[in-house]
Amino acid sequence: MDEIEVEYCTEADLDDPVFVEGLPGVGHVGKLVAEHLIEEADSTRIARVYSEHFPPQVGIDEDGVASLAHAEIYAIETEGRDLVVLTGDHQAGDSMGHYHLAAAFLDEAERQGADTVYALGGVPTGELIEEYSVLGAVSEESIREELEAVGVEFRSEEPTGGIVGTSGLLLGLGGRRGFDAACLMGETSGYLVDPKSARAVLEILQDRLNFEVPFEALDDRAEEMEEVINRLQDMEEAQSPGSGEDLRYIG
Template sequence: MPDPEIRFIQTGDMPKPKTAPHLVCGFPGSGFVGKLAVDHLIEELKASRLVDIYSSSFPPQVLIGTDGTVDLMKNSIFWWEGDGASLLLLTGETQPQNPDSEYALAGQILDFAGRLGMKEVFTLAAYITGVFVEKPRVFGTATDAGTVAAFAQNNISAMDSGSITGMNGLVIGIAKMRGMRGTCLLGETSGYVVDAKASKAVLEILLKMINVKVDMANLDKRAKDTEMLIQTIEQQMAGKERPAAEGQQRPRNTGYIS
């Protein structure tokens, strides 16, 4: 298989950070947990677009904009700097479609952030349980034991088994190999809906860890929309349940939606 073509197209002036930036990645995935959180940061902080990233490993399709024009699927990195903090914010419309391309893109993203003096990378992801919850928990893993030991201070449940697939795992895995610090924060979600409640839970903890403040009102509204959608789904599920006829075994409720 030929190496994927990956192009970083600069869209803004390269910054000269006053403080070493955090890289925060919100790739699209289950529940769009990470993407919603990073998109909220970009919007509320009015971050500046730095680069658009195109790759031959992205799905072979174009997206149609509100003005009727098309654009290839891409990832983008935005920049923001405030008092005592600076951020590189990566949001994406897709992830690569094969493992070689995922490794290549993860490496190039870290190369780019490294040239700007990045001190730590965060990936925001979904912790899929298959059930709806009222208050999502946040789970975490990191590249070093010291960071994991501090999770309890921020009400993060440390993971001690399993795996993280795709870019959310690879980015921090490659960061560790390069001697960089990395953390993955995962919001508890059913995996069935676009889950702004889980996004909010993850973002609140991230903001505390990096000492940045943003208005959460718009994400609160989306979280309430998620809650209403979940209630509707649960009502529909309950309505489909019927008592088993006498002598028949009642089907087991698996909690899954088909």
């Protein structure tokens, strides 16, 4: 196997598509959006990307069949802009691997004719969220206005620590290679998988690219997460029975 190996599945014939990345990260926001798009819209897998920078690992499916760690690229045709969606279960395990994989992903974006890249993710606030804002960062100032028009917020020097991993590099390397690249980051507590934050990012994406997918599946997952949180709170109360009432006020 080469350092990075792209296995092509089906040829796609997309019209001026946008490259959308949703790999695992804070609150799994980006991955939730990407998976929702793949399930709810008219999607075709066009490639698998294998790499020795992914962990030496296989995943096991419902039939006991193993698949080597990889990322997947899907073509999605919409009534608005077409999409090329990158998702998967892993990010690179080392710094050099991050650079090489991000470069390979941009090669695939180019191959599909995309000149715009949206890297999706979450930005941790450390607190439970009432209203789910979406924070933006761009490769060039000229892209900012069209994103602000659909509700993306831009805040000076935020996120404070910059953007790390594939999303950051798609912005940084993508910008240097001439892509119009933006990162759309849903605010999320950072403690849990956050389908509500994913919905906020998806709404922005739909507005910007003029397509629509049903939200039900994402809302269902949000409800499941609510139940998980409630169960966790109940367990905590059960463990410290005397302080139960106080906890209800706080939580």
